[in-house]
Amino acid sequence: MRNSNKKQSNSIALNTSNEQQENIASPLRRATPQIQKKDASRKLQNNSLIDSTVSTNPSLSIDSKVKVFIRSRPLLPSESSQESSIQISKQDNLLVLNEGNYSIQTNFDKAFVSQDTQIQVFQEFQDPIAQVLEGYNFTIFAYGQTGSGKTYTMFGSDWENMTSKSERVQKQQTFFEQLDTDENFAGIIPRTIYYLFNSVEQKKKENSNLNIQIYCSFLQIYNEKIYDLLQDNNLNKPLGIHESKLDGIFVEGLSEYQVLHYIDTLQLMKRGERNRTIRSTSMNAKSSRSHTIFQLIIETFDESQQDGGNIKRSRINLCDLAGSEKINKSEVMAGGHLNELRNINLSLTTLGKVIHSLSSKSKLPIPFRESKLTRILQESLIGNTITYIVATISPSIDNLDETVSTLKFAERARHITMSIKPNQINSKDDEIVKKLQKEILYLKEILNMRRKGASVNDIHTKFLKLQAENEKLKKDHVSLKQVEQLIEENRHLKSEIQQLYMRESMQKDNTHLSNSYKIQSFEDIDSPVKSLPSISNSTSNDNHISTANASGSTKNLSQFLIKNNSERYSGNNIKSQFSVGSSLPYSHSSNDRSINLGKYNTNIKSYSFVNKSVIDNVSSSNVIRPNSFLGINQISHTPVNIRIKGRQEYKIQNGFIEMNQQDLLQQQKNEKEKKRILERLDQLERIQKYNQQKLQKELDILDSLEKKPANNIKTYSLGSQENIGHYPSKMSSYQQFILGSLQQRQQKSLKNYEFKIKDLERRYFSVNQNSQK
Numbered sequence: 001m002r003n004s005n006k007k008q009s010n011s012i013a014l015n016t017s018n019e020q021q022e023n024i025a026s027p028l029r030r031a032t033p034q035i036q037k038k039d040a041s042r043k044l045q046n047n048s049l050i051d052s053t054v055s056t057n058p059s060l061s062i063d064s065k066v067k068v069f070i071r072s073r074p075l076l077p078s079e080s081s082q083e084s085s086i087q088i089s090k091q092d093n094l095l096v097l098n099e100g101n102y103s104i105q106t107n108f109d110k111a112f113v114s115q116d117t118q119i120q121v122f123q124e125f126q127d128p129i130a131q132v133l134e135g136y137n138f139t140i141f142a143y144g145q146t147g148s149g150k151t152y153t154m155f156g157s158d159w160e161n162m163t164s165k166s167e168r169v170q171k172q173q174t175f176f177e178q179l180d181t182d183e184n185f186a187g188i189i190p191r192t193i194y195y196l197f198n199s200v201e202q203k204k205k206e207n208s209n210l211n212i213q214i215y216c217s218f219l220q221i222y223n224e225k226i227y228d229l230l231q232d233n234n235l236n237k238p239l240g241i242h243e244s245k246l247d248g249i250f251v252e253g254l255s256e257y258q259v260l261h262y263i264d265t266l267q268l269m270k271r272g273e274r275n276r277t278i279r280s281t282s283m284n285a286k287s288s289r290s291h292t293i294f295q296l297i298i299e300t301f302d303e304s305q306q307d308g309g310n311i312k313r314s315r316i317n318l319c320d321l322a323g324s325e326k327i328n329k330s331e332v333m334a335g336g337h338l339n340e341l342r343n344i345n346l347s348l349t350t351l352g353k354v355i356h357s358l359s360s361k362s363k364l365p366i367p368f369r370e371s372k373l374t375r376i377l378q379e380s381l382i383g384n385t386i387t388y389i390v391a392t393i394s395p396s397i398d399n400l401d402e403t404v405s406t407l408k409f410a411e412r413a414r415h416i417t418m419s420i421k422p423n424q425i426n427s428k429d430d431e432i433v434k435k436l437q438k439e440i441l442y443l444k445e446i447l448n449m450r451r452k453g454a455s456v457n458d459i460h461t462k463f464l465k466l467q468a469e470n471e472k473l474k475k476d477h478v479s480l481k482q483v484e485q486l487i488e489e490n491r492h493l494k495s496e497i498q499q500l501y502m503r504e505s506m507q508k509d510n511t512h513l514s515n516s517y518k519i520q521s522f523e524d525i526d527s528p529v530k531s532l533p534s535i536s537n538s539t540s541n542d543n544h545i546s547t548a549n550a551s552g553s554t555k556n557l558s559q560f561l562i563k564n565n566s567e568r569y570s571g572n573n574i575k576s577q578f579s580v581g582s583s584l585p586y587s588h589s590s591n592d593r594s595i596n597l598g599k600y601n602t603n604i605k606s607y608s609f610v611n612k613s614v615i616d617n618v619s620s621s622n623v624i625r626p627n628s629f630l631g632i633n634q635i636s637h638t639p640v641n642i643r644i645k646g647r648q649e650y651k652i653q654n655g656f657i658e659m660n661q662q663d664l665l666q667q668q669k670n671e672k673e674k675k676r677i678l679e680r681l682d683q684l685e686r687i688q689k690y691n692q693q694k695l696q697k698e699l700d701i702l703d704s705l706e707k708k709p710a711n712n713i714k715t716y717s718l719g720s721q722e723n724i725g726h727y728p729s730k731m732s733s734y735q736q737f738i739l740g741s742l743q744q745r746q747q748k749s750l751k752n753y754e755f756k757i758k759d760l761e762r763r764y765f766s767v768n769q770n771s772q773k
């Protein structure tokens, strides 16, 4: 044990009394644990397991305590040289930390140690996810010092960084296909997505009238600014936080993507993860420098209740906080790093203060507004939300202070109680109708202004004016169906605006979209597999789909889906919405908006058509067989990325496919290069194998030669009669020469191949990464 960690007395118990004024989130302060003899180490008084299970009766509002789990990671290879580490074990929900003569024991709602798998951790989250479908909000956040395992817990292991090609492929498969059997790989977010979609399927089976829509968004807070991780990968456009009576606290301008299948959602999660700001630090090679929140919004509506029914709208917030980090005076830090660190520490300190105020039931104002993080999490800490915290700790002796600090934070959070009830929107609720009408007016105004070339400032001024005007909106009684339509229209307009903004920011980036493509229309399919959508050739120069081969061809989908269209997008002629299928097998919902193409090929399983209204250029005799399509199943009216075999990436929005010509060329180049490398790799692997076999054979021959006394080889006595003539103690110089040169030659060639293979793998990895950007 290092001297600096030696303490004077033997046992530590956490003091979490409400009077304690210490700022627990600051990593810069040393923990001041209460010290006791080990024998007398006391357990915390509050041992009861807090049950935040809520009633599904929507009229009931009940009290729910924040649930706190603790998770300790194993020692990392870089820490294994340490003389000693903190011994962390658990007894039921009691976490026990032993370090030399010191001991810390404290109770949590659940304790996880290094042997506990990702599946075991996730099992604790299944109940509240089921509650989300009843209209309850649910937040999970991972808290802990840098390098303690927050990202591992929330997202999963860093498999993409693994070097072995075969392992990468296997992990990729696991990620998308075997979440329920994989124990250690995927973290809480992918599992939540998977579980949620399965639960939705189950619910729909139980009640075929249920219409459940899922949307997702992903944001990061970096240096006290909020960015959309799905739209803004260059930190170009910080977003603002607003509060409204109906929506509560929300981030204005954050994109919401409608998602139809878990694979699409995972793709979006991966896209956002790639855009996250990370840095290599002394504690963690891939340290998250921003707080991220992955949000799933679930809207449930019973179609059998025409009037007077309810729409349930709930949220799942999955937060991976940036970790606190000490400012290391001996280490030279880049200016940016220091700034990040200050901002991270500031927001975590504020979170600590907020938790302290809430747990001590202080009468003083709670400092939610002191940081963006606490402002966004406000509703998860005092609002209508089931909240779980996973506090992560490290067993490294060097991190003892931070570990104690995390435990104190976690213990305090357990004292927070919230009153929760399901979120329901009633069609007779004038507030919601007013709000939707207001928003639609506002959005229409903005769209018109944008089309006429108005600036963002003009629009903001107009917006303020509109807000005032819209207060006067008349009260109408509308049906639930109408409310749904209003929501749809609203969403549609928002996505148009999003697209406009996106284009603007892309133009600013000097990223010129050299081609704009539009998909005009598809047929809505009533019964799966019976008839398939098809597309006919469009010869005109208008916005129609071009079909390179429309009758049963197996050509690349891109060939018949898209057509170079010089005309720019105009919001008025959006006629159809569609989503394209996933490359992985799944059975889509049985409602009339989807179709299973599984019968026709294995790559694409589902098409979804949302809008029946317009059918252009579609004949039912032809069959689409997009078997080379490795796309994701996505919505149409918010931007989505689609991958087509060969990994070109397209953006689809409002029935448009857009692609950057330069990107496309680069992608194609990358693909060619990758293919070439893979072929060369295969070839080299074959040669290497052949050489190994050859070497082995030659060695075997020499071995047998060595054992056999050849006539022309002198044998030597080893002093024992039996050995004479059988085991020559010395090979002939000829044999030695052959063996030596053979070995040398083979070793050289094997090394050469090994080197070449490594080099190719490295190049493949870098090309692959480039093509995923």
Ligand SMILES: Nc1ncnc2c1ncn2[C@@H]1O[C@H](COP(=O)(O)OP(=O)(O)OP(=O)(O)O)[C@@H](O)[C@H]1O
Pocket: 072, 073, 074, 076, 114, 144, 145, 146, 147, 148, 149, 150, 151, 152, 153, 157, 158, 284, 286, 287, 288, 289, 321, 322, 323, 324, 392
């Ligand atoms: N339970 C675990 N089992 C195995 N390895 C783990 C576990 N938890 C974390 N690790 C490993 O520890 C390292 C640091 O973990 P991670 O990046 O999740 O930390 P973090 O708390 O998110 O750090 P930061 O705040 O700097 O982003 C990673 O290499 C990760 O794979």
